[in-house]
Amino acid sequence: MLKSSVLVCCLALSAFAFTRGAYAMTPAGELIQNNATVSFDMNGATQTVQSNTVETRVAELVSFEVGVMTPMLGGAKAGAILTYMLDITNTGNGGECFVISQQSSANVAAPVELVAVHADSNGDDAFNAATDVVVGDGSCGPQIAPGQRVRFFALGRMPEDTSVSRAELALHIAPHDGGPGYGAVLPGAGDAGGDKVIGFNTDAGAARMWAQASRLVVSLVKSQLIYGRVQAIAVTGDVITYSLQFKAGGEGLVKGAVVSDPLPADLRYVPGTLNLDGVALSDGNDADGGQAGDDLVAVRLPDQVAPFEHTITFQAVVRPQSS
Structure with a gap:
């Protein structure tokens, strides 16, 4: 019973460190090689025997966080183009790119229409249509290294209906290859042929932002x-x-x-x-x-x-x- 409790405890602690401390993790796909030696005295002489080498391929953890920088925009006129900002941070241990798409919301009669997505090209966190690269509909954005944050700008069109007082832009963010649910392991699908571990759930990729009509x-x-x-x-x-x-x-x-x-x-x-x-x-x-x-x-x-x-x-x- 004691052995079982210790095992569960260790797994829980490992999972926490695996998802929260992603930026400090060993890179995905890295091959860890290890062997041991034994030294002993025989007939007055020290003898050393080396073990065989064991290898471990580090699995790729897919994990990320989304930060909404503009939860509400005010003074929006009917049909106006609004600029929303959100940050995606790669908390996994392998390079990832993400797809940003509009998600319909059943309780919003007149949603803000997603018309374009741009990725911040120079890291100044300010939108510039001339320099910030356009991410095509359904396309993958720029590759984000482990621990790196990239700001994205979602351009949305306010509904033309002048009776609308508030409108919502609901976005879904996911890695380019999607994947099964949290905790799933995909053998051989990670970097350098290692396994891929899904370390996020669907809630992590939801971003809801609003506009208050003028x-x-x-x-x-x-x-x-x-x-x-x-x-x-x-x-x-x-x-x-x-x-x-x-x-x-x-x-x-x-x-x-x-x-x-x-x-x-x-x-x-x-x-x-x-x-x-x-x-x-x-x-x-x-x-x-x-x-x-x-x-x-x-x-x-x-x-x-x-x-x-x-x-x-x-x-x-x-x-x-x-x-």
């Missing part, structure tokens, strides 16, 4: 009055009063908004006429957020949570041809 609706409407009248015809010297109505409805934060209106060559800004919600702004680029010159009018707005609206007004004169 409820923010922004609009900008421009109108004009010529000497107080709504008309579209002006002559040289006429003063036109422009009105810019900026609205934000729904839910969300509008940050860093700048309303700018470049004036064509036939118009000249009338100094001192720039207003925000009826309050005069200076023409210089200073703390009040307003800036105006002959050919450009701009107003920098404070960060604000919707819903809100602002009205910007200013005047411009129709230039004579000689001015």
Whole structure:
């Protein structure tokens, strides 16, 4: 009974070290050779006898971890392309490549559609469509050495249905050759003809990420009055009063908004006429957020949570041809 308990204990400890300390394991396929010697004294002389050599081929352990770097993306608009990030770490002892595919989820009516997968090519952990290699649909990504981590970028399209408030991108990650369940041993299928041991289960390869739909609706409407009248015809010297109505409805934060209106060559800004919600702004680029010159009018707005609206007004004169 004691012998049996010790055996179970040793197997449990070995399994733990095998999966968690993969980066420190002996490389898959390595041949370990070992022999023993015995030394003894015979007739006053030391004698040595060497044993036969025994060989052990190190099995290939297939094990990995998936880390989701972007569990939730906010402010997603209908049909927009979103960039998700996930890290795959090879915790086995042999080089592996992995296939990333979309997994349908029964409880999600409108999932984010997987449109492309890129692998980080230079290790900067930032997505660059021009340099990060594309991993084809159903294809194996770059080879990942034992203990190495590689970041992948999954590009997904938000559903076109504007009534969707939240959408899910469910991904399945697996080694290129798949394999049976956890603990299975595949004789001769590992590196250098050794055995292959499956050290992961299906849960290890699941990555679920979400997108929160944007409820923010922004609009900008421009109108004009010529000497107080709504008309579209002006002559040289006429003063036109422009009105810019900026609205934000729904839910969300509008940050860093700048309303700018470049004036064509036939118009000249009338100094001192720039207003925000009826309050005069200076023409210089200073703390009040307003800036105006002959050919450009701009107003920098404070960060604000919707819903809100602002009205910007200013005047411009129709230039004579000689001015």
